[in-house]
Amino acid sequence: MKLLLSLLTVTFFHAQPSLAQKSPLIAAETQFFIPIPQKTALTKINSTRASQAFRDLMLYMISTYIDPQIGSIRLVEASDANHYALAIVDEASVARIALKHFKEFSHCNTPAEAFKILKPLFTTSTYLASRKWHHVRFPIPDTLKEFERQYSFTQWQKEVITQSSIKGYKRIIFRNDRSFPNISVAQTTLPDSETARETEVIISREDLSGQSDFFAYNEVGELVSHSLFHNSKGTDIKAPVPYTCLTCHYRSAEGVFGP
Numbered sequence: 001m002k003l004l005l006s007l008l009t010v011t012f013f014h015a016q017p018s019l020a021q022k023s024p025l026i027a028a029e030t031q032f033f034i035p036i037p038q039k040t041a042l043t044k045i046n047s048t049r050a051s052q053a054f055r056d057l058m059l060y061m062i063s064t065y066i067d068p069q070i071g072s073i074r075l076v077e078a079s080d081a082n083h084y085a086l087a088i089v090d091e092a093s094v095a096r097i098a099l100k101h102f103k104e105f106s107h108c109n110t111p112a113e114a115f116k117i118l119k120p121l122f123t124t125s126t127y128l129a130s131r132k133w134h135h136v137r138f139p140i141p142d143t144l145k146e147f148e149r150q151y152s153f154t155q156w157q158k159e160v161i162t163q164s165s166i167k168g169y170k171r172i173i174f175r176n177d178r179s180f181p182n183i184s185v186a187q188t189t190l191p192d193s194e195t196a197r198e199t200e201v202i203i204s205r206e207d208l209s210g211q212s213d214f215f216a217y218n219e220v221g222e223l224v225s226h227s228l229f230h231n232s233k234g235t236d237i238k239a240p241v242p243y244t245c246l247t248c249h250y251r252s253a254e255g256v257f258g259p
Ligand code: HEC
Pocket: 161, 164, 165, 166, 167, 171, 173, 175, 184, 185, 186, 200, 201, 202, 214, 215, 216, 226, 227, 229, 240, 241, 242, 244, 245, 246, 247, 248, 249, 259
């Protein structure tokens, strides 16, 4: 906390003199300051791409819990290479389900500490509730049946992958990339079955940030917080949604998570 306040005095309040007159503690009550890797310092280190990915991942995770109708993330880059950048978020814009976690950010001094708080949020079903912040006009329903009724995706352009390397089975991909929102649906089907073992969805956010969200329905068509993947030994492993999805579906050139 001490580090954060001194950082704020140097960067945030320096940049916005009108706020400098107010007590930093009053500001801290209604805003969350989250340390993230710095942009400028990144270019100087070897693992630039990995660090950039970490920064993009953290910003993506934070933005998931912010109602875009109310607020957005403000970024304050540190004035020197020894400090972290800060993502500043208004409490009023944070989804209730994530508020407790966001409160804990005030005690974080490094991006790694903040990430420790973000990750559990992203590997539990809490994420499923947050879908209402980014998919208001085109909702993600609780069941596959309703999803199918809403989007008629089986009529979209279709691509068949006979043996998906990540799923181990046949996969059918349906795409709707000509209209908004941009949606991709991938269904894994087992050899002796007519029904999909799993239906995965990538859908663009309505805030036009270019980011997308990731969802999965299980074999009985319920929205779930885990997905099955095939590992190199040929066995199925259960992994959390959307966290696992993000590890592969990252476009580094644009800094976005999507199909
Ligand atoms: C291990 C890497 C990996 C992970 C993890 C992963 N994907 Fe994918 N995804 C792929 C690959 C590779 C493809 C291309 C199709 C294939 O080979 O099966 C793909 C394709 C897709 C597509 C079709 C996109 C298109 O339009 O081409 C969707 C939808 C999708 N994945 C959703 C998800 C969701 C949802 C998750 C998380 C539950 C997820 N993926 C996790 C690697 C991954």
